[in-house]
Amino acid sequence: MNILQIVQTAANELGLVSPTTLVNSTDLQVIQLLALANRDCTSLYRDYDWTDLQEEHIVNVEAQAATTGDVALNSALILNIPSTAGLDTSWAVSGEGMPQAQRIAEVVDATTVRCEMLSTATAIGTEILFAKDTYDLPTDFDRYIGQTWWDRTNHWRLIGPDSPQMDQYIRSGIFATGPRRRFRQVGRKPNAWRIWPPPFAGGAPAPGALVWEYISKNWVLKVDGTTSDRMTTDTDTPLLDDQLVIMGVKWRMWQIKGFEYAAMQQEYLDAVNAKFASDGGIPDLYLNRRSGPFLISNGNVRDGNFPGPT
Structure with a gap:
């Protein structure tokens, strides 16, 4: 459902006049409904790591x-x-x-x-x-998905994101390097993703590929296939469950109007939690001490610091 259809459904369920247009409307109630839809979707994308908003980012490290x-x-x-x-x-x-x-x-x-x-x-x-x-963050970057950062050249995890304190300790102290590459986000976006040590000869290999995943802030799909972080036309479609947005608009509208909204809000929260619990599938849980059926862990991934052939 596009945003016009979502708002029309919410208005019908609330017993309000169903709008024929949103963006070009001068009706204050219609303007309010659109604003609440944007508010609800913004809250949903910030509170949950929805599968549809998960993106992969690859940094191709340049040679010195x-x-x-x-x-x-x-x-x-x-x-x-x-x-x-x-x-x-x-x-x-x-x-x-x-x-x-x-x-x-x-x-x-x-x-x-x-x-x-x-x-x-x-x-x-x-x-x-x-x-x-230092490399650019994606233009739609909102936040990292933890434990997804890897050095694909060396087949090991990156260390990070470092805190400012750890970053200064490593870059300014006596022990400046280690066997693995580190990273942190520093300064203003987009040019803010910094690695350590720099890819000088004799250090971490370059060219090389680093990868991590993140949550995109662009939860709106436009008719031309592009994405955005706000609905601005009647044909915009949220990359979030439309039924959740309908329920969110309803309780937020009743809250704004000063009506009793607690029951609507609880129904909405229950639906959101149920939807997120099934989003993207459920991982297997293992009761043994290994990290799954694959006999691989940080303890046996090669890090280049043990004797024997490479």
Whole structure:
């Protein structure tokens, strides 16, 4: 059912006049019904990890870029780089005089970048390595689905999301690296998904594929096949159960009007919980100490730190 049909059904069940249009209506009650439908769907998508809103995101880690440049003691600039094309503030820096966890703060011009920290040495024409360590989140990203983050190149789980405290401990402390790649979300979206260590040679392999799943904020399907986070036309269809939305509009409308709505609300909550319990199927539960019928766990997934052939 599209949103017009949903609101018409809710209005009929409440004994209200059924609208013939929503978006172009000037009727205050119709405007209110549409707003409550949007409110209910927003609440549903935020409170539950519905299968229809689950998405997979793959990050293809870029290989390092090796070049040359001039650095000077106590200067944040790297000069005389042959080309800064493709570089931006999502790249880490390594080389002579570069402190640990050095990153680009600004691309000044075609041959110069400004780093976040001052150089600790002077070197002319020294080798400089740039590695992209920060990637864009999907435009429809709302929240992560826990325990879905994996390094498909190494076949192991990513460590994270790190807290700001752990991130600073790793990037700023003595023990800066480990056998596995870590990640965290930092700064404003979308360019906010950062990995550690950066993909320099000798570190975590690159190119490589990292993957995780998330809940999309786009719960509306448009007639052209695109999705959105709000219903703005009469033909929009929510990617949520239409019967739940009808029930949600009804009790919210009665609440706004000051009528008795508790019974409607309880019926709605029971229906939501029942629907979510069956959404996407139910996983098997095992009473043994293994994590399922497959004899594989974190204890026997190769991590590259044990003797024997690779």
